[in-house]
Amino acid sequence: MFDDRTINVQAQKRAIRVLGLVLACCLISAVVGVPMVEAATQKTPPSYNYSYWNEAVPAPAAYQATEIITGNTLGTGQLLEPNDLHVTEDQTVYILDSGNHRVIVTDHQFQVLRIVDSFMNDGQVDRFQQPLGLFVNDEGHLYVADTGNHRIVQLAPDGSLVQIVDTPESDLLPANFVFQPARLVVDLAGRIYVMAIGVFDGFMEFNADGTFTTFIGANRVQVDPIEYIWKRLSTREQRSQMVQFTPTEFTNLDIDEEGFIYATNGDEWGDNIKKLNAHGTDILRRNGYFSPGGDIVYYINDGPPRLIDIDVADREIYSVLDAKQGRIFTYNGDGFLMYVFGGKGNLIGEFHTPVAIERIGDDFLVLDKALGEITVFKPTEYGQILNEAVRSYYEGDEERSSALFRRAADLNANLEYAYDGIGKSLLRQGEYKEAVHYFRQAMDRLNYSKAYLLYRKQVMREIFPTMMTCLLIFIVVYFTVRKVVNLRGRKKGVPIEME
Amino acid sequence: MRWNKEWIRFPFYLTVHPYKAYWELKYERDQKTNLWTSLIILAALSFTMILSSQYSGFLVNYKDPRELNSLMEIVYVVVPVLFFCIANWSLTTLMDGEGKFVEIFISTCFALLPLIVINLPWIWLSNFISMEETAFYYVSNSIATLWFLYLLFVGNMTVQQFTASKTILTLFLTAIAMGFMAFLCLLFFSLIQQIAGFVVTIYQELVFRT
Numbered sequence: 050m051f052d053d054r055t056i057n058v059q060a061q062k063r064a065i066r067v068l069g070l071v072l073a074c075c076l077i078s079a080v081v082g083v084p085m086v087e088a089a090t091q092k093t094p095p096s097y098n099y100s101y102w103n104e105a106v107p108a109p110a111a112y113q114a115t116e117i118i119t120g121n122t123l124g125t126g127q128l129l130e131p132n133d134l135h136v137t138e139d140q141t142v143y144i145l146d147s148g149n150h151r152v153i154v155t156d157h158q159f160q161v162l163r164i165v166d167s168f169m170n171d172g173q174v175d176r177f178q179q180p181l182g183l184f185v186n187d188e189g190h191l192y193v194a195d196t197g198n199h200r201i202v203q204l205a206p207d208g209s210l211v212q213i214v215d216t217p218e219s220d221l222l223p224a225n226f227v228f229q230p231a232r233l234v235v236d237l238a239g240r241i242y243v244m245a246i247g248v249f250d251g252f253m254e255f256n257a258d259g260t261f262t263t264f265i266g267a268n269r270v271q272v273d274p275i276e277y278i279w280k281r282l283s284t285r286e287q288r289s290q291m292v293q294f295t296p297t298e299f300t301n302l303d304i305d306e307e308g309f310i311y312a313t314n315g316d317e318w319g320d321n322i323k324k325l326n327a328h329g330t331d332i333l334r335r336n337g338y339f340s341p342g343g344d345i346v347y348y349i350n351d352g353p354p355r356l357i358d359i360d361v362a363d364r365e366i367y368s369v370l371d372a373k374q375g376r377i378f379t380y381n382g383d384g385f386l387m388y389v390f391g392g393k394g395n396l397i398g399e400f401h402t403p404v405a406i407e408r409i410g411d412d413f414l415v416l417d418k419a420l421g422e423i424t425v426f427k428p429t430e431y432g433q434i435l436n437e438a439v440r441s442y443y444e445g446d447e448e449r450s451s452a453l454f455r456r457a458a459d460l461n462a463n464l465e466y467a468y469d470g471i472g473k474s475l476l477r478q479g480e481y482k483e484a485v486h487y488f489r490q491a492m493d494r495l496n497y498s499k500a501y502l503l504y505r506k507q508v509m510r511e512i513f514p515t516m517m518t519c520l521l522i523f524i525v526v527y528f529t530v531r532k533v534v535n536l537r538g539r540k541k542g543v544p545i546e547m548e
Numbered sequence: 549m550r551w552n553k554e555w556i557r558f559p560f561y562l563t564v565h566p567y568k569a570y571w572e573l574k575y576e577r578d579q580k581t582n583l584w585t586s587l588i589i590l591a592a593l594s595f596t597m598i599l600s601s602q603y604s605g606f607l608v609n610y611k612d613p614r615e616l617n618s619l620m621e622i623v624y625v626v627v628p629v630l631f632f633c634i635a636n637w638s639l640t641t642l643m644d645g646e647g648k649f650v651e652i653f654i655s656t657c658f659a660l661l662p663l664i665v666i667n668l669p670w671i672w673l674s675n676f677i678s679m680e681e682t683a684f685y686y687v688s689n690s691i692a693t694l695w696f697l698y699l700l701f702v703g704n705m706t707v708q709q710f711t712a713s714k715t716i717l718t719l720f721l722t723a724i725a726m727g728f729m730a731f732l733c734l735l736f737f738s739l740i741q742q743i744a745g746f747v748v749t750i751y752q753e754l755v756f757r758t
Contacts, residue, residue, distance in 0.1 A: 102612055102614075489606055494606065494607055494679065495679060497606060497607065498607060498678045498679030498680075499678075499679075501678055502678045505676065505678075
């Protein structure tokens, strides 16, 4: 009985909320005169990209699953709830097999090199306990977020212990603080950035010697306006039972070649991808047709995407993993969506509970926690062209990037971003008219304006002599005619005057 | 009726000499001619709006060309004007205004003229501007809107024979009343829709059962 009622109340509340929203939308749209936006009702095609108009448009597949790696194919026994992956510069793959408390190290062809499950700590054998994250720096040092043991373990390439970072002590931390590191990265200077469970103040930053220094990059508190109104309306007792407004936790992080941290968080709206500089300020470029952050069109029942992993490749290309739909979104440094692949299901190339992505060269590895398997994705021709085009553009090789973008546009006429690439190189070559055309296709107003100004100047310069000649002729003719008319008039007028 | 140059000249005269011209409009001019002129102005504004959403330059046109609907553009012009007139008339009859509904309608339509005069040439001109020059476009748009509001104010004041402060108050209340009307209309339509849906469901149920 009680249960029924609560459900009813909830349903009512939801109904009121939906009704209110719909009415508000209608009212606003009626008053402002904007047609109501169809909220997420269209079916997304199997492989897609988002257009300028924020619609999912069909696109060729950029990546295809080629292989599935399980514990059995590795010969290490089933993976049990693996949580993290890391690929180093020399393409060594580190798999964190959390349920079996070990790290499996393989080469790029998935031949097992070694298994790290214990290390010598003060002459005694020490083991991991439910570790959740790992990182390997350029020198081959393995950092493990040993969550169950509330510590971070750093091991040298030969497996010997370098240091253990235990629960830090600081004025910034509460007295009863429980240190549960979940994911971590290490920068070139050896500083460790840790995402810890239950920490809302950002990432914990540790010095190379393991002393805690500060928090960086805290998320802002996001308040749901409807929740806020309910809270204002309820009594103090009711309020004390409600969930507090807290800043969202980060969900994952990665670090690029230059030491910038890329992070994802669980925000339902706002920016759920961040690029943090040393101050913890977000410097991610969001110049694409929409802000990066997974699907922009989704069913209301499914809710917005929840990003749980991010992987930065070379040339500022980065990919994020949406846990809700199991899709991987790749963006370039300017924030343009390059391609989307993956999904949930039972076919090869689809996942059950994907938790981690990593790039190995241009291939993708996606780790599935529940199934304990890694899916390898290889780029198709289209994906390869796009990767190369973005890279050459980043390096300033406009000629090559333009050629590649042309090929990409041939394969996918819906890719507005490719037209932008073509337009930019045409602009540099001085083909202003063509550039204007391509920028218009790409819906790039800023560059359109640049190209148009140059084109206008060019045209004006061409027609200026003709225009001036015409004007001159007109003036000469006008004055001559007037003079003739005047002369005639005077001839007629003279006798009259004489009289 | 014989063609008279004054028909065209007067609306333009009104935009620059609103006080005098609105007085003439209410007390001295033929009401039937006024009504026809205002209908033509309304049609011209709808036409301007359609043209502007179709042919404005790329840099200032953010409308999705695939969703362009000329009929809806007309609705977006005509419905707010009618809403305003109805709301204003309802309020001013209660507040001792002297205006009849037709007079309110005519004065409102005449006030729309700056929106046409300024925006129409910009449709063509906006195709030849750069990003920096769009500032001129937006400034002219704002000037047109402000001018329109000024004419609306003067027109309303003259038609109702109100003081300036009372006119501002009624215009403010009119805006609120328009909101109410929009809300009631939506409520009405959504209820009708639900009833229709209910009837359709029952019909379907009967068809499937038998």
